[in-house]
Amino acid sequence: MTELLTAAQMRAIEQAAIESGNVAGLELMERAGQGAVGAILAEWPELGVGEHRVVVLCGPGNNGGDGFVIARLLKEAGWEVDVSLYGDAGNLPPDAKVNYERWAAMGAIRAYRIDPPPLVDDYLKLPDRFDLLIDAVFGSGLTRPFTGLFTIIALGRERLTEAGVKCVAVDVPSGLCADSGRVLGCVIPADLTVTFHRQKVGHFLNQGPEVSTKISVADIGIEGSPRSRVGAVGGCPAAPGDAIQLVETPRQLDKFNGHKYSHGHALILSGGVGKGGAARLSARGALRIGAGAVTIGCPPAALIENAAQLTAIMLTAVKDVYALNDILKDDRINALCLGPGFGVGDREKALLAAVLEHRSPGRDPGPQPAGQSQGPGSRPGLRRIVLDADVLSLLAQDESLFAKLHKDCVLTPHGGEFARLFPDIAERLNQPASTGPAYSKVDATRDAAKRSGCVILFKGPDTVIADPSGRCSINAAVYERSAHWLATAGSGDVLAGFITGLLARGFDPMHAAKAGAWLHTECARSFGPGLIAEDLPEELPKVFRTLGL
Numbered sequence: 001m002t003e004l005l006t007a008a009q010m011r012a013i014e015q016a017a018i019e020s021g022n023v024a025g026l027e028l029m030e031r032a033g034q035g036a037v038g039a040i041l042a043e044w045p046e047l048g049v050g051e052h053r054v055v056v057l058c059g060p061g062n063n064g065g066d067g068f069v070i071a072r073l074l075k076e077a078g079w080e081v082d083v084s085l086y087g088d089a090g091n092l093p094p095d096a097k098v099n100y101e102r103w104a105a106m107g108a109i110r111a112y113r114i115d116p117p118p119l120v121d122d123y124l125k126l127p128d129r130f131d132l133l134i135d136a137v138f139g140s141g142l143t144r145p146f147t148g149l150f151t152i153i154a155l156g157r158e159r160l161t162e163a164g165v166k167c168v169a170v171d172v173p174s175g176l177c178a179d180s181g182r183v184l185g186c187v188i189p190a191d192l193t194v195t196f197h198r199q200k201v202g203h204f205l206n207q208g209p210e211v212s213t214k215i216s217v218a219d220i221g222i223e224g225s226p227r228s229r230v231g232a233v234g235g236c237p238a239a240p241g242d243a244i245q246l247v248e249t250p251r252q253l254d255k256f257n258g259h260k261y262s263h264g265h266a267l268i269l270s271g272g273v274g275k276g277g278a279a280r281l282s283a284r285g286a287l288r289i290g291a292g293a294v295t296i297g298c299p300p301a302a303l304i305e306n307a308a309q310l311t312a313i314m315l316t317a318v319k320d321v322y323a324l325n326d327i328l329k330d331d332r333i334n335a336l337c338l339g340p341g342f343g344v345g346d347r348e349k350a351l352l353a354a355v356l357e358h359r360s361p362g363r364d365p366g367p368q369p370a371g372q373s374q375g376p377g378s379r380p381g382l383r384r385i386v387l388d389a390d391v392l393s394l395l396a397q398d399e400s401l402f403a404k405l406h407k408d409c410v411l412t413p414h415g416g417e418f419a420r421l422f423p424d425i426a427e428r429l430n431q432p433a434s435t436g437p438a439y440s441k442v443d444a445t446r447d448a449a450k451r452s453g454c455v456i457l458f459k460g461p462d463t464v465i466a467d468p469s470g471r472c473s474i475n476a477a478v479y480e481r482s483a484h485w486l487a488t489a490g491s492g493d494v495l496a497g498f499i500t501g502l503l504a505r506g507f508d509p510m511h512a513a514k515a516g517a518w519l520h521t522e523c524a525r526s527f528g529p530g531l532i533a534e535d536l537p538e539e540l541p542k543v544f545r546t547l548g549l
């Protein structure tokens, strides 16, 4: 389980470690500097031999303090070191001040005031040639946008890359909000970002991956402390529900025993003639991921078209609400998917209302083992629903439909659909970030989950999944899991099908959303560029084999 931290959580963990008496803040700063140097030499071993020159940009807080430690360590290793301080030495926090003084006893410091900012010509009188730029200007304490300094560096950054200068961000690239991954003002993009103890949420959201480029986590020796995790016993102020997890290999994919209906039965409602492709993609995804049976329900006129395309997937006519209610008398149908290619007419609206109302009258599955409920079919009438695409538009248009949403629903909006469903939340998220920590996609998804009472899966390379209780995870298709070719027509329909299939197999909504998103990314990575949506379900057997299933 990989837990991501906000700046406040990291501060609380650091504070708890210091208060435990096992380690002093100054020692943590020393370890942070050592960790950064270690990570740099591991990344570029060639920097460990021969003569090199580094420019260290320090800022007014403890991130700057880390910079002074790095300057000292590299100088001791024989480097030529050029240090600047952006801020007032008299106002440095205590540990940073100690390291400032230690460095001052070894070398020069060019100091620049924050207010008024330095003139372009005055700032960054960089040496003619150097190998490494250490960005220790701002870390997790960035509270407001700042452009003066950053603009100069950001503008010169490309030139530095061309000159072969490597840029290392200490903790986060300066200008990046450690909680939201949003840029306040402008940012110094890094070639390598060295962070401490745990990766930060902002490394995975929004622009975080693009400007952090590669993350190395340095151990600063607080791992064993009783409060090193969010929500640990007596831990930091954040409630357990506030921990944000990175979605990883799902552990509950082993097959149930029994006949095919013990793997559940998914019903995918499709649109009319010529509109069935999206639902067929969802159905294929649901079947491949292991639903025992999958049926597409389409308007009578679309039966022939669908029949010509389907073999293992069953087909039934759903003319109207009466027909649907008849089908739903079959208790083995335990998961539904509505939205892909569905349409937004009166028939669809009525079907959506009926499905939302049809939910297991008075049946609560009660406490379940982590991630899985009892075998599907064991609780007749319990229906879990994935709502995607057109249905999200219907929900956005009609408050009474929205009010029918419940905890067994999973909504899977992309950015545009999210903005239609939750316009005020999206507006807050899309406003330029003016204070740090900035409102993040995690905050927005949690707020949306709370309002709707459902699991929300907010798509993107940084897919955020939250439930109404605040539980939250990020499926990150970034860094080594990057799969930009996943942005292809129909890919979302397959994702909706994956989640539906997992719901049919008995996964609870949160775990189905997480596992579905993770497997979706894995299929794309496994297939590689050239992928089209049809390839995603077909890649699942290979991914399952890799998982040892």
Ligand SMILES: NC(=O)C1=CN([C@@H]2O[C@H](COP(=O)(O)OP(=O)(O)OC[C@H]3O[C@@H](n4cnc5c(N)ncnc54)[C@H](OP(=O)(O)O)[C@@H]3O)[C@@H](O)[C@H]2O)[C@@H](O)CC1
Binding pocket: 010, 011, 013, 014, 015, 028, 029, 032, 059, 060, 061, 062, 063, 064, 065, 066, 093, 114, 137, 138, 139, 140, 141, 142, 143, 144, 145, 146, 170, 171, 172, 196, 220
């Ligand atoms: N936590 C840990 O366990 C460990 C933490 N460590 C390190 O500490 C870092 C966090 O340190 P930090 O809290 O001092 O924050 P940091 O970003 O250095 O600067 C804050 C200062 O900047 C100022 N300021 C903010 N925005 C500004 C702007 N736009 N323009 C101008 N000024 C601005 C702000 O001013 P204020 O908002 O208070 O007015 C404040 O003075 C962390 O990233 C890691 O590197 C390690 O040593 C290992 C252990």
Ligand SMILES: [K+]
Binding pocket: 063, 135, 136, 137, 138, 139, 169, 170, 171, 172, 173, 174
């Ligand atoms: K930094």
